Amino acid sequence: MLNNLAICELLHIDYPIIQGGMAWLGTAELVSAVSNAGGLGTIGSGDAPTEWLREQIKQTRERTDRPFAVNIMMMSPFLADNLKLVVEEKVGILTFGGGNPGVYLAGLKEAGVKVMPVVSSVALARRLERLGADAVIAEGMESGGHVGETTTMALVPQVAGNLKVPAIAAGGIADGRGLVAALALGAQGVQMGTRFICSEECIAHPRFKEQILQANDRATIVTGAPTGHPVRCLENKLTYKFTALEKAGASNEELEELGRGKLSLGIMQGNIEEGSLMAGQIAGLIKEIKPVRAIIQDVMAEAEQIIDAMGKYKAKG
Numbered sequence: 001m002l003n004n005l006a007i008c009e010l011l012h013i014d015y016p017i018i019q020g021g022m023a024w025l026g027t028a029e030l031v032s033a034v035s036n037a038g039g040l041g042t043i044g045s046g047d048a049p050t051e052w053l054r055e056q057i058k059q060t061r062e063r064t065d066r067p068f069a070v071n072i073m074m075m076s077p078f079l080a081d082n083l084k085l086v087v088e089e090k091v092g093i094l095t096f097g098g099g100n101p102g103v104y105l106a107g108l109k110e111a112g113v114k115v116m117p118v119v120s121s122v123a124l125a126r127r128l129e130r131l132g133a134d135a136v137i138a139e140g141m142e143s144g145g146h147v148g149e150t151t152t153m154a155l156v157p158q159v160a161g162n163l164k165v166p167a168i169a170a171g172g173i174a175d176g177r178g179l180v181a182a183l184a185l186g187a188q189g190v191q192m193g194t195r196f197i198c199s200e201e202c203i204a205h206p207r208f209k210e211q212i213l214q215a216n217d218r219a220t221i222v223t224g225a226p227t228g229h230p231v232r233c234l235e236n237k238l239t240y241k242f243t244a245l246e247k248a249g250a251s252n253e254e255l256e257e258l259g260r261g262k263l264s265l266g267i268m269q270g271n272i273e274e275g276s277l278m279a280g281q282i283a284g285l286i287k288e289i290k291p292v293r294a295i296i297q298d299v300m301a302e303a304e305q306i307i308d309a310m311g312k313y314k315a316k317g
């Protein structure tokens with residue numbers, strides 16, 4: 001069984017599978033389902049206010065007594081208050097997205113919070129390890145949402161090889177093959193986002209889930225690079241508008257204005273043309289909406305089968 005990994009011990013979970021904190025979608029329903037199934041669920045606080053986060057922590061605790069995490073985006077307008085709340089509420093595990101949380105690490109460590117920042121470079125991973133990160137989530141540019149520039153395949157072995165703390169691989173992973181590949185690259189586990197959107201428990205709009213099921217390997221595109229906040233989404237009318245504006249040399253203000261409010265329009269209200277449909281390149285592999293428990297069990301079973309079968313590559317004699 002693949003349960004003797006350092007990350008399982010560190011987080012007190014059964015399986016090395018983390019549900020990535022996703023703005024709007026990382027709610028108590030999904031988070032508790034993942035944690036109850038033996039993985040680590042993550043509340044995605046995105047740019048939601050502190051009261052929303054307080055309520056989600058409460059509801060998650062009503063649904064599970066297993067460990068779960070909170071994800072905080074560095075660009076959240078409620079960053080300071082949400083961090084305070086995580087400490088007050090004694091949520092033991094925090095992940096950070098969208099930047100460098102270095103200045104907060106010492107305080108969080110002192111408060112006994114385990115911190116796992118999302119990184120897209122070796123330099124940032126090393127800096128955050130020095131500052132006390134308990135693990136890092138190395139996220140490649142295949143992933144849904146905000147992205148860096150390096151692929152998971154290239155990033156994970158370089159991050160894992162340069163750190164003493166565990167690395168978790170994210171970006172482009174949706175099945176047992178992805179988990180085994182991540183372990184082979186030196187990771188201790190995986191974080192998945194897009195795969196968990198197509199779960200029964202995720203509150204995403206059914207039309208958004210359907211778009212993921214219909215996607216192929218080339219269905220996503222990265223927009224927003226000129227603003228310094230590149231984002232991977234399913235291609236639609238909105239991304240065409242973005243690309244056209246970017247080509248025309250639009251200002252950051254114009255681009256930011258076009259993006260305002262579009263994530264909830266797409267993923268919650270189901271406006272699949274005008275809204276933003278953040279999803280990763282692995283969308284093309286996802287063909288079925290399943291209960292969270294089945295997703296996790298299937299990933300684990302497939303990974304174990306592959307590891308057993310790989311014995312055949314060993315040289316004989």
Ligand SMILES: Cc1cc2nc3c(=O)[nH]c(=O)nc-3n(C[C@H](O)[C@H](O)[C@H](O)COP(=O)(O)O)c2cc1C
Nearest residue numbers: 020021022023097143144145171172193194278280
């Ligand atoms: C709809 C959506 C919203 C996301 N929101 C966040 C977020 O708020 N904070 C964060 O750190 N990562 C966010 N992510 C990234 C995921 O947590 C995860 O790392 C990523 O989806 C992994 O790649 P995959 O989609 O290929 O599985 C988001 C991803 C998606 C698809």
